[in-house]
Amino acid sequence: MLNRINALFMLAVGIVMALVWPAMAQDKPRSGGELIFAVPSEPPSYDAHQEETFGVIHPVAPHYNTLLRTDPTDKTGTKPVGDLAESWTISSDQKTYTFKLRSGVKFHDGSDMTSKDVKASYDKIMKPPAGVKSLRAASYGAVESVETPDAHTIVFKLKWPESSFLLNLASPWNFIYKADILAKDPHWYEKNIMGTGPFLFVEHVRGSHWVGKKNPNYWDKGKPYLDSYRALFIKSSSAQVAAVRGERAHIQFRGFTPADRDSLVKALGNKITVQESPWDCVLMVNMHHDKKPFDDKRVRRALTLALDRYTASKNLSRIAIVQDVAGIQVPGTPWATPPEDLEKLAGYGRDINASRAEARKLLKEAGVPEGFSFTFKNRGVPQPYEPVGIWLIDQWKQIGLNVKQEIVEASAFHSMLKRGDFEVSMDFQCGFIVEPDLDIARFLAVSDANYGKHKDKVMDELYLKQARATSPEERKKYLRQFEKRLLDEEVHVFYTLQWHRIIPHNAKVRGWMVTPSHYLNQQLDTVWLAQ
Amino acid sequence: MGAYLIKRFFLMFPTLLGVALVTFLLIRVIPGDVVELRYSGDRGSVSQEVIDKERARVGLDQPVWKQLATWLVGLAKLDFGTSMWTGAPIWEEIELRFALSLQVAVMATVIAVLLALPLGVLAALKQDTWVDYVIRIFSIAGLAVPSFWLGIVFILVLLVFFQWLPPMVYTPFWQNPWENMAQLIWPALAVGYRYSAVSTRMTRSAMLEVLREDYIRTAKAKGLWQSLVLRRHALKNAMLPVMTVVGVEFAFLIGGLVVTEQVFNLNGLGLLFVQAVAHRDYTLLQALVMLVAGIFIFMNFLLDVAFAWLDPRVRYA
Numbered sequence: 131m132l133n134r135i136n137a138l139f140m141l142a143v144g145i146v147m148a149l150v151w152p153a154m155a156q157d158k159p160r161s162g163g164e165l166i167f168a169v170p171s172e173p174p175s176y177d178a179h180q181e182e183t184f185g186v187i188h189p190v191a192p193h194y195n196t197l198l199r200t201d202p203t204d205k206t207g208t209k210p211v212g213d214l215a216e217s218w219t220i221s222s223d224q225k226t227y228t229f230k231l232r233s234g235v236k237f238h239d240g241s242d243m244t245s246k247d248v249k250a251s252y253d254k255i256m257k258p259p260a261g262v263k264s265l266r267a268a269s270y271g272a273v274e275s276v277e278t279p280d281a282h283t284i285v286f287k288l289k290w291p292e293s294s295f296l297l298n299l300a301s302p303w304n305f306i307y308k309a310d311i312l313a314k315d316p317h318w319y320e321k322n323i324m325g326t327g328p329f330l331f332v333e334h335v336r337g338s339h340w341v342g343k344k345n346p347n348y349w350d351k352g353k354p355y356l357d358s359y360r361a362l363f364i365k366s367s368s369a370q371v372a373a374v375r376g377e378r379a380h381i382q383f384r385g386f387t388p389a390d391r392d393s394l395v396k397a398l399g400n401k402i403t404v405q406e407s408p409w410d411c412v413l414m415v416n417m418h419h420d421k422k423p424f425d426d427k428r429v430r431r432a433l434t435l436a437l438d439r440y441t442a443s444k445n446l447s448r449i450a451i452v453q454d455v456a457g458i459q460v461p462g463t464p465w466a467t468p469p470e471d472l473e474k475l476a477g478y479g480r481d482i483n484a485s486r487a488e489a490r491k492l493l494k495e496a497g498v499p500e501g502f503s504f505t506f507k508n509r510g511v512p513q514p515y516e517p518v519g520i521w522l523i524d525q526w527k528q529i530g531l532n533v534k535q536e537i538v539e540a541s542a543f544h545s546m547l548k549r550g551d552f553e554v555s556m557d558f559q560c561g562f563i564v565e566p567d568l569d570i571a572r573f574l575a576v577s578d579a580n581y582g583k584h585k586d587k588v589m590d591e592l593y594l595k596q597a598r599a600t601s602p603e604e605r606k607k608y609l610r611q612f613e614k615r616l617l618d619e620e621v622h623v624f625y626t627l628q629w630h631r632i633i634p635h636n637a638k639v640r641g642w643m644v645t646p647s648h649y650l651n652q653q654l655d656t657v658w659l660a661q
Numbered sequence: 662m663g664a665y666l667i668k669r670f671f672l673m674f675p676t677l678l679g680v681a682l683v684t685f686l687l688i689r690v691i692p693g694d695v696v697e698l699r700y701s702g703d704r705g706s707v708s709q710e711v712i713d714k715e716r717a718r719v720g721l722d723q724p725v726w727k728q729l730a731t732w733l734v735g736l737a738k739l740d741f742g743t744s745m746w747t748g749a750p751i752w753e754e755i756e757l758r759f760a761l762s763l764q765v766a767v768m769a770t771v772i773a774v775l776l777a778l779p780l781g782v783l784a785a786l787k788q789d790t791w792v793d794y795v796i797r798i799f800s801i802a803g804l805a806v807p808s809f810w811l812g813i814v815f816i817l818v819l820l821v822f823f824q825w826l827p828p829m830v831y832t833p834f835w836q837n838p839w840e841n842m843a844q845l846i847w848p849a850l851a852v853g854y855r856y857s858a859v860s861t862r863m864t865r866s867a868m869l870e871v872l873r874e875d876y877i878r879t880a881k882a883k884g885l886w887q888s889l890v891l892r893r894h895a896l897k898n899a900m901l902p903v904m905t906v907v908g909v910e911f912a913f914l915i916g917g918l919v920v921t922e923q924v925f926n927l928n929g930l931g932l933l934f935v936q937a938v939a940h941r942d943y944t945l946l947q948a949l950v951m952l953v954a955g956i957f958i959f960m961n962f963l964l965d966v967a968f969a970w971l972d973p974r975v976r977y978a
Contacts, residue, residue, distance in 0.1 A: 174699060174746050174747050174748075261718070320748065321748070335830075335928070336754065336928075337933065338757075338830055338928040362830065362926070363928075364829065364926050365932070365936075366923040369829075372826055373829055373926070376819075376824070376825065377826075378828070378829050379829070397820075539692075541691075541692075541698055541939055541941060542693045544697055544698070545697055548697075
């Protein structure tokens with residue numbers, strides 16, 4: 131009897147294993163294959179230290195490592211982990227960061243990577259030599275010195291504690307270059323590749339494609355899983371969708387529209403996997419503080435009070451790449467505004483009728499007549515500018531404003547903002563990591579991106595306090611004060627809806643996780659292709 | 662004839678100079694410049710200091726007359742400089758795309774001529790019969806349907822019915838003829854159809870005009886075979902306007918397939934043109950305009966030579 135029970139049990143286990151095994155096998159990384167992805171932009175140069183477009187990161191990042199990176203399994207993209215750094219310690223005054231580097235890391239030419247290379251790379255980023263650009267040097271203003279006590283240790287000493295410092299070291303832009311090459315020619319990396327990353331450079335045909343192949347001597351043994359990758363430069367969004375649908379490309383890492391997602395899912399069914407995330411990009415509304423009546427904060431407040439963000443979130447997300455109602459940080463990330471706090475800000479209340487009644491009252495108090503006209507300048511880019519622009523105009527109409535939209539060609543938009551040639555204008559921002567210092571520095575009075583020309587010392591002070599806070603609780607407190615001042619009390623600018631990142635990709639692609647940033651998780655060392 | 666050709670040849674240069682001046686000045690009227698665009702990407706918050714330094718590096722801080730003088734001197738030496746966006750030599754940027762654009766233009770021209778000549782002649786010979794009507798409908802449809810739309814239809818049909826999409830990376834013909842044709846035949850067909858429509862209509866009307874000439878009647882009266890009358894007397898004379906259309910269309914195809922190249926993701930000159938405008942890459946844009954203008958002017962010169970060869974009235978005028 132016991133034997134019969136044992137036999138039945140073994141049979142049951144066998145059946146379960148037979149059913150589960152293929153799925154389990156599919157979840158175990160498999161080596162081989164070529165990942166093909168579409169990139170809607172192209173690298174102007176190969177030197178990420180001096181570039182701004184994801185068109186550099188997507189094809190070039192797999193050739194490099196950074197000192198830290200964000201955890202590729204963290205959906206918020208905000209958790210720093212070691213890349214070339216094996217471990218690190220932070221002093222109790224939070225002003226000294228000591229990193230222990232991995233041993234046995236080699237550049238693609240076979241030479242050893244040491245702390246000298248990390249220091250040379252950071253020197254180039256923080257204090258570029260004459261004639262060399264570095265776009266993110268300002269993010270390292272707190273650094274007093276970088277020291278290399280031995281070949282595998284690097285120490286950053288700061289002038290003051292900086293909350294964002296670790297994440298800034300995980301920046302996907304901060305490729306580690308070879309010191310000897312930089313010493314000979316600091317421009318070399320603009321046109322050449324020499325990193326320690328999981329893939330070796332094969333070729334770049336401008337306007338067409340970029341190819342990398344597996345680095346057989348990669349320090350992280352067993353990785354990368356792919357034999358090679360091929361980035362296809364495809365500008366047209368319909369051609370990108372066709373490429374995924376026709377299985378000429380497995381994925382496009384930046385994002386597709388809801389309509390593209392739906393058409394791909396309809397056409398390919400279970401051959402497509404869809405990953406979605408709030409996107410660290412946002413459209414804001416700028417009001418010029420030197421132009422009447424927008425110099426009056428009651429008018430600015432009325433404009434944000436008119437917006438029914440929650441209804442828009444449901445409706446606009448069907449046709450545009452926007453979705454969440456959010457404050458100054460991406461929902462679901464560590465510094466995001468809790469919903470109960472958010473609802474207390476102007477324009478975020480659940481009772482839209484009450485908000486609009488208050489908006490009308492404020493306009494009346496400010497002497498703005500019913501039917502007042504102004505021009506809203508929008509960027510000539512279909513997604514999501516056009517639908518969001520139309521929505522804004524409709525919302526402002528609800529409080530008796532008559533708004534004319536002027537579409538400014540995308541190439542001319544930034545210069546229009548810088549000239550201050552607007553009354554009310556759309557503005558935009560995309561971050562490479564969700565980190566308050568990076569996302570809200572643009573609101574400082576001295577910022578080059580302060581297009582509305584506001585001057586607010588209180589906000590500048592709050593920014594500094596949050597940036598130098600030594601505990602998360604303290605930082606959160608200052609961030610909420612900053613946010614209230616920016617979006618509610620002074621309404622220097624206001625946010626519309628958070629962008630929403632939609633990545634429908636071939637179901638064979640595994641080991642890649644969507645994050646709020648289209649700059650992260652692009653080393654491709656963890657990515658593999660299922661059979 | 663020699664004097665005629667020399668005169669036509671030297672007339673090309675003032676035309677090119679005029680194109681150069683107009684191009685240089687017009688593109689500077691468009692707001693924004695390459696530096697601002699490059700650093701106003703996703704964050705849009707690069708410091709003014711970085712922007713000013715970069716502007717100085719690419720020479721945009723110089724007075725316009727000085728920029729023009731530098732460019733014209735380079736042009737005289739056939740040195741187009743480097744792309745303001747990528748920093749790569751302009752010749753390199755163009756060379757990469759030229760082979761593809763030229764191949765599509767040649768293939769589309771072959772398709773167009775192979776369709777247009779027989780159809781145009783047949784329509785003229787069978788004027789006002791059902792054959793003529795069918796050919797006219799076919800050619801009017803070709804004129805009415807934009808080639809990029811036809812391209813989209815091709816892609817959809819291939820995707821929906823055959824679950825197949827043309828390759829997205831250009832492979833030169835001598836490396837892999839099958840892969841090359843699999844990619845380029847579709848845009849060539851889409852463009853060639855519209856191109857053939859124009860040429861068919863031109864062939865038909867030219868043939869109709871020639872067939873009514875006295876010398877055709879005389880040739881027929883002499884008892885010459887119909888095919889001989891057609892080939893030797895009618896077609897040769899009807900070819901002059903057709904050649905003009907084919908020549909100008911060919912020149913247009915080299916740099917004008919902007920949308921079709923986008924639809925098929927072809928790395929050609931048309932797409933490069935659009936990128937150069939979008940990036941305000943003045944040096945690249947100037948070089949491209951000069952290249953296309955040069956091709957147009959050279960094609961016109963070749964047509965002049967051909968006319969002189971085919972038509973004694975031009976030769977002896």
